[in-house]
Amino acid sequence: MFSVEQLHAFVATVDSGSFSAAARQLAKAQSVISQHIINLEIDCNATLFERTGRYPQLTQAGHKLLPHAQALLNQHQRLLNSALALNDSTPSEVTIALDEGIPFSAMASVVEELNNAYPNVTLEFLSASSLDVIDLLKQETPLTGIIFSELNLPTNLDYECIGSVNFDLYVAKSHPLAKQAVKNIDSLRLYRQLLIRSRNTQTSSFQLKVSPDVLFADNYYLLLQLTLQGHGWCLLPEHVAHEALQANELVRLPIEFEKMQWHANVDILQHQKYSDLAIFKTLRKLLRNIL
Known part of the structure; x- marks a missing residue:
């Protein structure tokens, strides 16, 4: 056999x-x-x-x-x-890697409750793009990733959805696109797009390249700054764009199809090597409530 x-x-x-x-x-x-x-x-x-x-x-x-x-x-x-994992050996240090497009403010209660339950465990927090977090998990480290859902995940990762984050299309107030109603997404091919991608040049499955003219960055706050400087249009999480929107420096892209808002699912990822450990089960339970 x-x-x-x-x-x-x-x-x-x-x-x-x-x-x-x-x-x-x-x-x-x-x-x-x-x-x-x-x-x-x-x-x-x-x-x-x-x-x-x-x-x-x-x-x-x-x-x-x-x-x-x-x-x-x-x-x-x-x-x-x-x-x-049969002996449930709790690691001395646990890393939580968060896509910076997901609001970190929601993590405050999680940190406190996890510290109370496991006072001897050191917590580390990392910020990276979702695809970079997946690459970190491939290394079999005691890490929990909180990322925007991707279509293709390694089979040795366990995951569950914990909610969603709203995205929309934005341009700087000074950008030519801010002064006209775009008829459709195809019209955006005429203007530079600002796009997220990982450090090893992978692009997200929901961040599609539309324009032939693109600037890349590995986090949404860099994309926001590039957008504010008038370098192009961009798909951003609403909470990342909120302050600049309120300050009237940024505008939602005027478009005839008004309901262009995206709802990006947020997933927890853990390597199978650790997902059955009690601390990782506790962490998943706490994270289910943050969004």
Whole structure:
């Protein structure tokens, strides 16, 4: 019967595109990866890859096996993480990483209650874009992320939705767009867009690039300043834009389709290695009420 190692070799080959790349990904010799695939094909009594071209291509049988192999490996990793958490070893330090577009003021009661429940645990707070928080969680650190929902998340992260934050389109009062009613979103292609992206140049699944002319920043407060300086139009959280809006320095983009407001869901993310620990369960419970 096939082994977990064989399934890892199979899925890594599909993900990376070749046996040699899978070997590098899994820190194995290429011959070991090739033998795992051969043994898996023998156990399944089916050819999983076409090897006639430069790179291996999945056969019909390989396509059928792939989702089952991925699901089994995900469950195997969850089993390993659960086993590691059986002794419920509370870490001495817990990090909460927050997308700066999510209001930190809502965290005050959470900090106090968590400190009361775990007085010997040191809390650290980080501010980063949602995609950068996801990258931090990939490193298996004792971290809780509070991010704007993303469509694609690593399978070893647990998550739940805790509410939403309102977004809208803004420009500086001095910007040409502030003096006209835009007929539709397509009209915005004629003007520079200010867009959020992570430090490794990933863009959010809900922050779509519309204009061919773009300036990027990794946090919403930088985007706000760029917007106020008249560099372009931008999608911002309402609480980030509020003060400049009240000061009449910023305006909501005048648009004929009036209800353009976005509601971005906010998720809690934790690595499976820690999500079953009591302190992380407590933190999730406290965070459910902040929005």
